[in-house]
Amino acid sequence: MARDRISKSKGALQHSPSMASYEAARRGFSWTEARAALDGLPGGRGLNIAHEAVDRHAKGPQGRRSALCWLGKDGTRREVSYAELAALSSRFASALRGLGVGKGDTVFSLLGRVPALYVTALGALKNGSVFCPLFSAFGPEPIESRMAIGEARVLVTTPQLYARKVRGLRDRLPALEQVLLVGGDAAEAGCLGFEPVLEAASEDFEIPPTDPEDRALLHFTSGTTGRPKGALHVHEAVVVHAASARLALDLGPEDVYWCTADPGWVTGTSYGIVAPLAVGATLVVDEAEFEPERWYRILQDEKVRVWYTAPTAIRMLMKLGPNLPRRFDLSALRFAASVGEPLNPEAVVWGRDVLGRPFHDTWWQTETGGIMLANFAAADIKPGSMGRPLPGIEAAILRRRADGGVELVEEPGREGELALKAGWPSMFRGYLGEEARYRKCFAEGWYLSGDLARRDEEGYFWFLGRADDMIKSAGHLIGPFEVESALMEHPAVAEAGVIGKPDPVAMETVKAFVALKPGIRPDEALRREILGLARERLGPAVAPREIAFLDDLPKTRSGKIMRRLLKARELGLAEGDTSTLESGA
Amino acid sequence: MSEAEIEAMVLEVLAQVAPNVDAASLDPEVAFRDQIEFDSLDFLNFVIALGERSGIKISEIDYPKLASLRGCVGYLTAQQPAAAG
Structure with a gap:
C-alpha cells in the first residue's frame, strides 16, 4: 500500500503550516509581495543576500539568538549567534576589500562543514564578490577546471586540502591571487592564515549598494559533453530562498533546522546557508559525514524540528531497520523533506511509520537556484511524486519539436520534458562564458530542465528519467x-x-x-x-x-x-x- | 584464519574498492573515511565485498563496527566459526 496518498486533512495536522492552503497560496501569490517580505539594504541601496540572511537579524536582542549550532567531528559543540555571524562575515568582507578583492570577483571555498565556510560565503556576498563552493571530496581535476572557468581570485580551504589537491595546480591558476588556510599554524608559501586575516580586519563594514541583478553565487554542474558549466545566480535569488523555506520546508524563525547536504553542492548553499538564515531559523551544522546513530542522536539532542536530507541517506537509514531510531526521542521533528533524486514511495512511508513524519519530496536543480516542486506540509503527499509547483512557479510538461520550438503536453500522464516558465527570481542568469549553452536551455519562454516527467490529473509531477546522459x-x-x-x-x-x-x-x-x-x-x-x-x-x-x-x-x-x-x-x-x-x- | 590473515583479506577488499589507497600508511585505529578519500557508498561496497570474501554474514546493524582496519579485524575474528579458529 506504499503508493497510497498520505492525507493532510486538518485533523491530521498537529501544527498549522505557514501555508494553510496550497490552492489559496497559489492564487494569492506574487513575487513582488515575496520581495516585500525582505528588508532590502538600508537607505534603499538595493538587495543583498547577506543582509537578508544575517545582518537584519543581528541587531538588538534577537541578534543573540543562535544562527549556527555547529557540531564538530570530535564532539565539540559551538553556537554562533546572528550578531557574531554578522560581525565575523563583516570582518571577512573587510579583509577581502583590504586584499583588493572587489565586486564580481570570485571567492571559492573548498571546505567541509566548518564555521569558516559560513563566514566566507556571507562575507564574500557582503563584499559584492561572487561566492563559489567546491565539494571537498573532489579530486584535483574537477577543482582545477572549476577554478579556471570561474577565474578564482581567492580560495578559502584547509592546509590538508591545499597540500593534497591545490598546491600542485597553483602554477596553472594565474588568476588565483590569495589562498586563505583555515585552522592551520604551519606557514605555507603563497598562503595566508584565515584566522589572522580575520583578526586584523574591521568588523565595521557597510555593504555597498547591491543591485538585485548583481552576480552573487556560482555553482558548477557537469555537462554530458565539454567542460563543467558555471551556473550564475544573482542576489535576487534570496527572494526564492526565503519564500521557499516557508512554503516548501514550512520553516520559521522559531525552528531548529538541519540540512544534511554538503556545502559543495547547490543544496548546501541555498538551503544549507541562505534560506534558513533568511527566515531567521537556527541551523544545525554537523561536520561529520553520514553515520546513522550519530544522525538520530543529533535529531534527538538538538531537537531538530525541520529536517532536509537526501534519498541516499534515507535509504541507508532504512537498511538498518526500525530498532535503531526507536532508541531515540524524535518527537521534536515536525517536518521532514528530501531532495537529490526522486524519493521512492517506500521511503516516504517509512519516514511516517518509523520516524513519525513522512518525507516530503522536493525537486529543483542547480539552474533553478531554489525549490520548484514540492509535496507541501498542508497538502496530501503522493509517495513517489516530486509534488506540485511552488506558488509563483509555473511548471509544465513539454515536448521539443524538430524545428527547435516546443509544444505543451496537456494530457495528464503523458511523458515529456519538465519545464518551468522562465523568469522566477532564482533562475540562473547564465553559464559563465557559455552564452550558447545557456540559450539552449530555453525555448519559447520556457526553461527546459532535461528531466523527463509526467503530470497526473491532480497536477502532481512524477520523475521518469533524464533526457540526456547525465x-x-x-x-x-x-x-x-x-x-x-x-x-x-x-x-x-x-x-x-x-x-x-x-x-x-x-x-x-x-x-x-x-x-x-x-x-x-x-x-x-x-x-x-x-x-x-x-x-x-x-x-x-x-x-x-x-x-x-x-x-x-x-x-x-x-x-x-x-x-x-x-x-x-x-x-x-x-x-x-x-x-x-x-x-x- | 589468523588475525594477520584476516587483516590481509581486509586490505585486499579495500584495494578492490579504492585501489589508490596506500595500505602501508593506514592508521589501523582511525576510521577509513577520516584518513582516505572514502565516502559512504565506498563503505557500503566495501562491507558487502568483505561479507562475500569472508563468508561471514555481516548484519547491517554491525556496519559501524567495520569503520576502521582494527574494527574490521576485531569483528571478523570474533565472528569466525569457532571450529575454524
Whole structure:
C-alpha cells in the first residue's frame, strides 16, 4: 500500500503550516509581495543576500539568538549567534576589500562543514564578490577546471586540502591571487592564515549598494559533453530562498533546522546557508559525514524540528531497520523533506511509520537556484511524486519539436520534458562564458530542465528519467564526459564510455566501460590501476565505482560513443532501433 | 584464519574498492573515511565485498563496527566459526 496518498486533512495536522492552503497560496501569490517580505539594504541601496540572511537579524536582542549550532567531528559543540555571524562575515568582507578583492570577483571555498565556510560565503556576498563552493571530496581535476572557468581570485580551504589537491595546480591558476588556510599554524608559501586575516580586519563594514541583478553565487554542474558549466545566480535569488523555506520546508524563525547536504553542492548553499538564515531559523551544522546513530542522536539532542536530507541517506537509514531510531526521542521533528533524486514511495512511508513524519519530496536543480516542486506540509503527499509547483512557479510538461520550438503536453500522464516558465527570481542568469549553452536551455519562454516527467490529473509531477546522459548518483548530478576524460588519461585506455547503473541506495552509480589500446590485455591489476587513477583525479563521488572492459565501444558513424546503448545492454533491455541511433548523431 | 590473515583479506577488499589507497600508511585505529578519500557508498561496497570474501554474514546493524582496519579485524575474528579458529 506504499503508493497510497498520505492525507493532510486538518485533523491530521498537529501544527498549522505557514501555508494553510496550497490552492489559496497559489492564487494569492506574487513575487513582488515575496520581495516585500525582505528588508532590502538600508537607505534603499538595493538587495543583498547577506543582509537578508544575517545582518537584519543581528541587531538588538534577537541578534543573540543562535544562527549556527555547529557540531564538530570530535564532539565539540559551538553556537554562533546572528550578531557574531554578522560581525565575523563583516570582518571577512573587510579583509577581502583590504586584499583588493572587489565586486564580481570570485571567492571559492573548498571546505567541509566548518564555521569558516559560513563566514566566507556571507562575507564574500557582503563584499559584492561572487561566492563559489567546491565539494571537498573532489579530486584535483574537477577543482582545477572549476577554478579556471570561474577565474578564482581567492580560495578559502584547509592546509590538508591545499597540500593534497591545490598546491600542485597553483602554477596553472594565474588568476588565483590569495589562498586563505583555515585552522592551520604551519606557514605555507603563497598562503595566508584565515584566522589572522580575520583578526586584523574591521568588523565595521557597510555593504555597498547591491543591485538585485548583481552576480552573487556560482555553482558548477557537469555537462554530458565539454567542460563543467558555471551556473550564475544573482542576489535576487534570496527572494526564492526565503519564500521557499516557508512554503516548501514550512520553516520559521522559531525552528531548529538541519540540512544534511554538503556545502559543495547547490543544496548546501541555498538551503544549507541562505534560506534558513533568511527566515531567521537556527541551523544545525554537523561536520561529520553520514553515520546513522550519530544522525538520530543529533535529531534527538538538538531537537531538530525541520529536517532536509537526501534519498541516499534515507535509504541507508532504512537498511538498518526500525530498532535503531526507536532508541531515540524524535518527537521534536515536525517536518521532514528530501531532495537529490526522486524519493521512492517506500521511503516516504517509512519516514511516517518509523520516524513519525513522512518525507516530503522536493525537486529543483542547480539552474533553478531554489525549490520548484514540492509535496507541501498542508497538502496530501503522493509517495513517489516530486509534488506540485511552488506558488509563483509555473511548471509544465513539454515536448521539443524538430524545428527547435516546443509544444505543451496537456494530457495528464503523458511523458515529456519538465519545464518551468522562465523568469522566477532564482533562475540562473547564465553559464559563465557559455552564452550558447545557456540559450539552449530555453525555448519559447520556457526553461527546459532535461528531466523527463509526467503530470497526473491532480497536477502532481512524477520523475521518469533524464533526457540526456547525465548520471544521478547519491544526490549528485555527474557528467559522463568529465569521468571519461579522466579515464582516457591512463595510457592503456583507448576509449571510455560512462553510464549510470541503477542502484538501490544511490539511485545510480557510475559505471565505466573501457576499451584498451591494441595489444593490451585486460586484467584485475589494470582494472585497479585505472580505477585508482580515476579516484585520484576525480575523487570518490565522481569516479566510477565499477569498470568493465570491452573490446570496443558502440559508436555512431560520426565516432561518438553511444552511452545509451551501453546503458540498454547493462539493463538487459532491447537495444531498440540502433540504426536510427547510429544515423541520428 | 589468523588475525594477520584476516587483516590481509581486509586490505585486499579495500584495494578492490579504492585501489589508490596506500595500505602501508593506514592508521589501523582511525576510521577509513577520516584518513582516505572514502565516502559512504565506498563503505557500503566495501562491507558487502568483505561479507562475500569472508563468508561471514555481516548484519547491517554491525556496519559501524567495520569503520576502521582494527574494527574490521576485531569483528571478523570474533565472528569466525569457532571450529575454524
